[in-house]
Amino acid sequence: MTGNESTSENRTDEQLRTDGGPPATVPPDDETPTWRERKERTQGLSRLTYEYFERARREDQDLRQESDYVERDVLAFPTWPHEIIRNLAITSFFIGIMILVSAVAPPHFGDPADPASTPAIILPDWYLYWSFGLLHLDPINPELAILGDEKIMGDEMYGVLANGVVVGAIALVPFLNKGSARRPVEQPFWAAVGVGGVVFSITLGVLAIQNLVPLDLNVIFDLTFLLPVIAGIITYAVLKTMREGYMYDLNRRYYRLRPPK
């Protein structure tokens, strides 16, 4: 009865309206009863249970409000145990791998330092190979005719400057590449630059350990600059092709709507 009355009231309201009615935020399905309705229209024992529980709930609430009971709002997952246990699992996994590797492959320990004898191979640790490779760029250190074919700067300073240029270029990246694109497919150029940079650091590393590589030094030097460019071009081509396929989904509707020629 009450339901019918309210709907008829609504109908008259709607008829009298001149402003186009309420905003179009209609619940998904009008026939779906709400949580409260679902409980209220049940009959018999279940309804009795519901009424008692409502009272009991109310009782609890009153008790909480009148005492000095403090209820905390839960703002996030607790750090303990959820986050801590997950992080401990990851941490112990990583540390376990580190201990395993250090047990299986202990570091080599060489001869003591001897300033009198220069060893055949002088090397930093592997992560500085790229930097050491940049010190080997003397063949492209420009020579000036006006100085009588003398170099503008020393080869070593040229290498140090190259280090500065590389680090500076990396630091500038966020100020050169703007926009909201987040995937390599969305910007093949920058992905190609990145892949070229990675390959360049590897080829520079090979240049740094040139006396361990069974190749002619000139060949190594040329490959140091050629391979990054090739890798960059391949990356660009692949990502560009992938983007066509990726954009197809987005453009399909547009192509459908276009009249055939």
Next chain:
Amino acid sequence: MSLEKKDEHDHKAWLEERDLTAVESIFLTSLIWLDRRFRIVDYLEALETMYYRVNLQMPKSHTEQYNLDNKFWYWYPLYSLGFLSIVAYLVAAVTGAILGFYYAPSTGGDPSAAYNSMLFIMEDLQFGFMLRSIHRWSAQFMLAAVFLHMLRVYFTGAYKEPRELNWLLGVVLISLTLLFGYTGYLLPWKQLSFWAGQIGVEMALATPLVGEWAAQLIFGGFTLGESTLIRMYILHVFVLPFVVTALIALHVGIVWVQGIAEPH
């Protein structure tokens, strides 16, 4: 008027005011009896909440809405590399602190006190070889993780708009990590350490204007010796740990404030 507090939750009165059948009153009485003792309301409420939660139509997640799960799953393993580098850093800090008890930063002696102390650690000290191995490998892991972390940030465009400062901070941090590794590489004072140091001195001297000053400051002179080793030691165990730890805290703090940049 009674001073006694009025019981608003008088179940007995409530039961009497209702006109209940025998079955109903028995059911309700036993329900109240059980509830008073076992708080079954709470459990039923939890069940009820669970039921509605299970049957709830959740709004589509960001991933579902833009059909992204096939786009970024392959980046996901790389999202823990920053954390791995911190873990490796902590392991290196702990093992390094223990190694510090046995290491002597001196070039005196035959061939040198530093080299001899390394020999002692690796040959005589219980667990010393393993300790040094862990220290060295955790450093390698940290460097590798830091490089890959940078690549991940680059290729997922995580350095973009609000995060430029953190990228710059990362460039500084990676440089300091390399310096950390370099100073540590020099400490055993073996042939490779010595000649790697020689490269460093030559690089410093090749720099115009500030070169000689930098060589004096960092290497303690134009040729390698006791002062070089001591400076590397001080950098490695005193200066860099504090600076790098502070910068890592800042780096992570900014990530905390800005949130992790997910590909979208």
